[in-house]
Amino acid sequence: MIKIIFFAALREQLGCGDYQLSATEASTVAEVKAKLVALNPQWQSTFENQSLLSAVNHDMVSGEHKVKAGDEVAFFPPVTGG
Amino acid sequence: MIKIIFFAALREQLGCGDYQLSATEASTVAEVKAKLVALNPQWQSTFENQSLLSAVNHDMVSGEHKVKAGDEVAFFPPVTGG
């Protein structure tokens, strides 16, 4: 399985904090996103937001980054700490 | 009178912390310096040190700065605080 988590405004907009996909359903971060939207059409506009960031196993990555079983994939808005 | 004071290594080299000149004896900082050396020939090499700084009434000034009765003229080495 691939564990997927959402943070901050994104989590509130989706009304959902985490999700799971089978590793056969997506091989890149972009495909994870596409799959999430395919399974939850109401999320489409939220995921179309170009500024969303993604991380795999705690490292910031781009959409082409590969994912595999056991990975933790996170999506979140631009960070605003400090 | 013009009040003249020396600080730090300069004071120790001269063996003297302050001095007085009559306002008629010098009209610029450079002339103050020249007069001090004329009156105290043993100070010559010390005052030839190009890096010596001068201040008049608590403002850093150059040799051409005018001096008048009542002024406080200070000579000192480059500062090393902080």
Next chain:
Amino acid sequence: MAKVISIQEQDYNLADEVALLEQDNDCDGAVVTFTGRVRNKNEGLKVSGLYLEHYPGMTEKSLEKIIAIANQRWSLGRVRVIHRIGQLAIGEQIVFVGVTSMHRKDAFAAAEFIMDYLKVQAPFWKKELTEQGEKWLDAKTSDNNKAKQWQSSE
């Protein structure tokens, strides 16, 4: 370089943190600290407090990386980063960055660098409580630009 990173709800004591940076450390003559606090206003709106969310695990990893880069660029003694999470009131401390070095230039540069990168890379999110209700803050272009400047300078 010795570094300690803490992500915590509870407040911290600035004097204690600086004492730890200086203790048994007589070779570092320069200590620079940055404190970020909750302001009472933002973009013209009165603010009554902040809520800070983060991504546990990634936050620490991200700060480790930022400090490692700073340590490659400058000669550093000790580095301390504390970032608070959860509910914070006006005037409270949000973030502390403390850096010691033999040279003040390195301590200043590294502290500012760590803050600039923390702002754009560490996964924290602020929700502001204003007179008009709750609102997640938007990231600032100026913060992105400021972080990018380190790539060209020096």
Next chain:
Amino acid sequence: MAKVISIQEQDYNLADEVALLEQDNDCDGAVVTFTGRVRNKNEGLKVSGLYLEHYPGMTEKSLEKIIAIANQRWSLGRVRVIHRIGQLAIGEQIVFVGVTSMHRKDAFAAAEFIMDYLKVQAPFWKKELTEQGEKWLDAKTSDNNKAKQWQSSE
């Protein structure tokens, strides 16, 4: 901008100084401090302490001027400068610069600027007590160069 300058023999408490910078000051989100301490080594020689001389009257005037220039260049809230004089032991605090601002960039820049100018303009002199006896410190070219950089940047 509110500023307070002290030249004193006695030690000060960092936490008290930062508390004064932050007290009733909920608009400034950024606080930067610099602490300069007596190091145990300088230019390869073991140091056992420092003696600091200054030019009373000119020192305060010089620091006032430096802070005024910083306040013209950046948007500052409060500025605090403490410089100690007399006999100081290893590890003791020599100088404190604390700056608050709404923006961290301004607080960092002003604190570093004030230190850089203090180093080359404020009439303090250090005599070092080393294993080879007492020695007045020489001014460093690097300090002069660092102060000059502010004339071209930004």
